[in-house]
Amino acid sequence: MIWFLRVFFAIVLVSMLCVTSWASRQCALWDIPGSVGGHPWFIATLFDTYWAFLTFYCWVAYKERSWLARIGWLLAILLLGNIAMAVYMLILLFRAPTSSRMEDLLLRKS
Numbered sequence: 001m002i003w004f005l006r007v008f009f010a011i012v013l014v015s016m017l018c019v020t021s022w023a024s025r026q027c028a029l030w031d032i033p034g035s036v037g038g039h040p041w042f043i044a045t046l047f048d049t050y051w052a053f054l055t056f057y058c059w060v061a062y063k064e065r066s067w068l069a070r071i072g073w074l075l076a077i078l079l080l081g082n083i084a085m086a087v088y089m090l091i092l093l094f095r096a097p098t099s100s101r102m103e104d105l106l107l108r109k110s
Helices: 002-026 040-063 067-080 082-095 102-106
Strands: none
Touching (some): 002 082, 067 082
């Protein structure tokens, strides 16, 4: 399972870096037309996305013991979204032996 998750989160990271780079070359983030930025579904999608980021962050805050790490990961997740989340997961997954169980990955070490 660990190897599958390593591949999965590597794909997430690479695809997010690619699509973000492509979108940045097309137009700047702040150049989104008002008709898009004010659209109800755009706003609903942003709410959905940021609540998902904060939900994932709750687990990160549980896993991390240091307040500095907790604050750093909160900022990274809020600013970089799935890029930061994929990096966090890859760090955990490459620290874990391939024989690890899901409990070893998900639960805080004592």
